[in-house]
Amino acid sequence: MQKFTHLNPEQRYQIEVLNKDGYTQTKIVAIVAAYKRTIRRELKRNTGKRDRHSKAYSADVAIHRTQERHRLKRKNIRFTEPLKAQARIWLEQDKLSPELISAQWARLGQ
Incomplete structure:
Protein backbone atom coordinates (compact mmCIF):
# COMPACT_ATOMS: atom_id res chain seq x y z
CA MET A 1 0.00 0.00 0.00
CA LYS A 73 -12.58 19.60 8.34
CA ARG A 74 -14.61 17.27 10.51
CA LYS A 75 -12.71 15.58 13.26
CA ASN A 76 -13.42 12.23 14.85
CA ILE A 77 -13.81 13.12 18.52
CA ARG A 78 -13.75 10.01 20.66
CA PHE A 79 -13.55 11.62 24.10
CA THR A 80 -17.09 13.02 24.18
CA GLU A 81 -18.73 15.09 26.90
CA PRO A 82 -20.62 12.11 28.42
CA LEU A 83 -17.34 10.19 28.64
CA LYS A 84 -15.67 13.17 30.31
CA ALA A 85 -18.46 13.36 32.87
CA GLN A 86 -18.18 9.64 33.55
CA ALA A 87 -14.40 9.93 33.93
CA ARG A 88 -14.81 12.78 36.44
CA ILE A 89 -17.19 10.66 38.53
CA TRP A 90 -14.83 7.68 38.48
CA LEU A 91 -11.86 9.89 39.34
CA GLU A 92 -13.53 11.81 42.17
CA GLN A 93 -15.97 9.34 43.70
CA ASP A 94 -14.55 5.92 42.93
CA LYS A 95 -10.90 7.11 43.07
CA LEU A 96 -10.01 5.18 39.93
CA SER A 97 -6.74 5.93 38.16
CA PRO A 98 -6.76 6.99 34.49
CA GLU A 99 -5.38 3.56 33.59
CA LEU A 100 -8.26 1.82 35.36
CA ILE A 101 -10.79 4.14 33.71
CA SER A 102 -9.29 3.29 30.30
CA ALA A 103 -9.46 -0.43 31.11
CA GLN A 104 -13.07 -0.05 32.29
CA TRP A 105 -14.03 1.66 28.99
CA ALA A 106 -12.25 -1.06 27.02
CA ARG A 107 -14.21 -3.70 28.93
CA LEU A 108 -17.47 -1.85 28.27
CA GLY A 109 -16.58 -1.33 24.59
CA GLN A 110 -16.52 2.47 24.70
Whole structure:
Protein backbone atom coordinates (compact mmCIF):
# COMPACT_ATOMS: atom_id res chain seq x y z
CA MET A 1 0.00 0.00 0.00
CA GLN A 2 1.27 3.42 -0.95
CA LYS A 3 1.98 6.01 1.75
CA PHE A 4 0.37 9.40 1.20
CA THR A 5 2.34 12.56 1.94
CA HIS A 6 1.20 16.16 1.77
CA LEU A 7 3.01 18.81 -0.20
CA ASN A 8 5.23 20.84 2.08
CA PRO A 9 5.68 24.63 1.78
CA GLU A 10 9.01 24.24 -0.02
CA GLN A 11 7.36 22.12 -2.72
CA ARG A 12 4.55 24.67 -3.07
CA TYR A 13 7.09 27.48 -3.59
CA GLN A 14 8.85 25.33 -6.21
CA ILE A 15 5.53 24.78 -7.98
CA GLU A 16 4.85 28.52 -7.95
CA VAL A 17 8.22 29.42 -9.49
CA LEU A 18 8.14 26.63 -12.07
CA ASN A 19 4.54 27.44 -13.04
CA LYS A 20 5.42 31.13 -13.51
CA ASP A 21 8.41 30.13 -15.66
CA GLY A 22 6.06 28.22 -17.97
CA TYR A 23 7.04 24.66 -17.11
CA THR A 24 4.51 21.97 -17.99
CA GLN A 25 2.87 19.91 -15.27
CA THR A 26 4.91 16.88 -16.34
CA LYS A 27 8.20 18.74 -15.84
CA ILE A 28 6.99 20.16 -12.52
CA VAL A 29 6.21 16.60 -11.39
CA ALA A 30 9.76 15.48 -12.21
CA ILE A 31 11.38 18.41 -10.41
CA VAL A 32 9.14 18.51 -7.31
CA ALA A 33 9.07 14.71 -6.95
CA ALA A 34 5.31 14.41 -6.51
CA TYR A 35 2.60 12.57 -8.38
CA LYS A 36 1.10 14.13 -11.50
CA ARG A 37 -2.39 13.99 -10.03
CA THR A 38 -1.17 15.80 -6.91
CA ILE A 39 0.33 18.64 -8.95
CA ARG A 40 -2.76 18.87 -11.16
CA ARG A 41 -5.05 19.03 -8.10
CA GLU A 42 -2.79 21.56 -6.36
CA LEU A 43 -2.79 23.89 -9.35
CA LYS A 44 -6.52 23.54 -9.93
CA ARG A 45 -7.47 23.94 -6.28
CA ASN A 46 -5.19 26.89 -5.49
CA THR A 47 -5.09 28.92 -8.69
CA GLY A 48 -6.96 32.19 -8.35
CA LYS A 49 -10.26 32.46 -10.18
CA ARG A 50 -10.74 36.24 -9.95
CA ASP A 51 -9.31 39.47 -8.52
CA ARG A 52 -5.57 40.06 -8.59
CA HIS A 53 -4.83 36.34 -8.22
CA SER A 54 -6.70 35.51 -11.42
CA LYS A 55 -5.08 32.59 -13.25
CA ALA A 56 -1.99 32.73 -11.03
CA TYR A 57 -0.82 30.09 -8.56
CA SER A 58 0.51 31.51 -5.31
CA ALA A 59 2.25 29.29 -2.76
CA ASP A 60 1.32 31.62 0.10
CA VAL A 61 -2.36 31.48 -0.85
CA ALA A 62 -2.12 27.68 -1.27
CA ILE A 63 -0.56 27.25 2.17
CA HIS A 64 -3.21 29.46 3.77
CA ARG A 65 -6.07 27.64 2.01
CA THR A 66 -4.65 24.25 3.00
CA GLN A 67 -4.36 25.26 6.65
CA GLU A 68 -7.92 26.58 6.55
CA ARG A 69 -9.25 23.35 5.01
CA HIS A 70 -7.51 21.30 7.70
CA ARG A 71 -8.85 23.57 10.43
CA LEU A 72 -12.44 23.30 9.19
CA LYS A 73 -12.58 19.60 8.34
CA ARG A 74 -14.61 17.27 10.51
CA LYS A 75 -12.71 15.58 13.26
CA ASN A 76 -13.42 12.23 14.85
CA ILE A 77 -13.81 13.12 18.52
CA ARG A 78 -13.75 10.01 20.66
CA PHE A 79 -13.55 11.62 24.10
CA THR A 80 -17.09 13.02 24.18
CA GLU A 81 -18.73 15.09 26.90
CA PRO A 82 -20.62 12.11 28.42
CA LEU A 83 -17.34 10.19 28.64
CA LYS A 84 -15.67 13.17 30.31
CA ALA A 85 -18.46 13.36 32.87
CA GLN A 86 -18.18 9.64 33.55
CA ALA A 87 -14.40 9.93 33.93
CA ARG A 88 -14.81 12.78 36.44
CA ILE A 89 -17.19 10.66 38.53
CA TRP A 90 -14.83 7.68 38.48
CA LEU A 91 -11.86 9.89 39.34
CA GLU A 92 -13.53 11.81 42.17
CA GLN A 93 -15.97 9.34 43.70
CA ASP A 94 -14.55 5.92 42.93
CA LYS A 95 -10.90 7.11 43.07
CA LEU A 96 -10.01 5.18 39.93
CA SER A 97 -6.74 5.93 38.16
CA PRO A 98 -6.76 6.99 34.49
CA GLU A 99 -5.38 3.56 33.59
CA LEU A 100 -8.26 1.82 35.36
CA ILE A 101 -10.79 4.14 33.71
CA SER A 102 -9.29 3.29 30.30
CA ALA A 103 -9.46 -0.43 31.11
CA GLN A 104 -13.07 -0.05 32.29
CA TRP A 105 -14.03 1.66 28.99
CA ALA A 106 -12.25 -1.06 27.02
CA ARG A 107 -14.21 -3.70 28.93
CA LEU A 108 -17.47 -1.85 28.27
CA GLY A 109 -16.58 -1.33 24.59
CA GLN A 110 -16.52 2.47 24.70
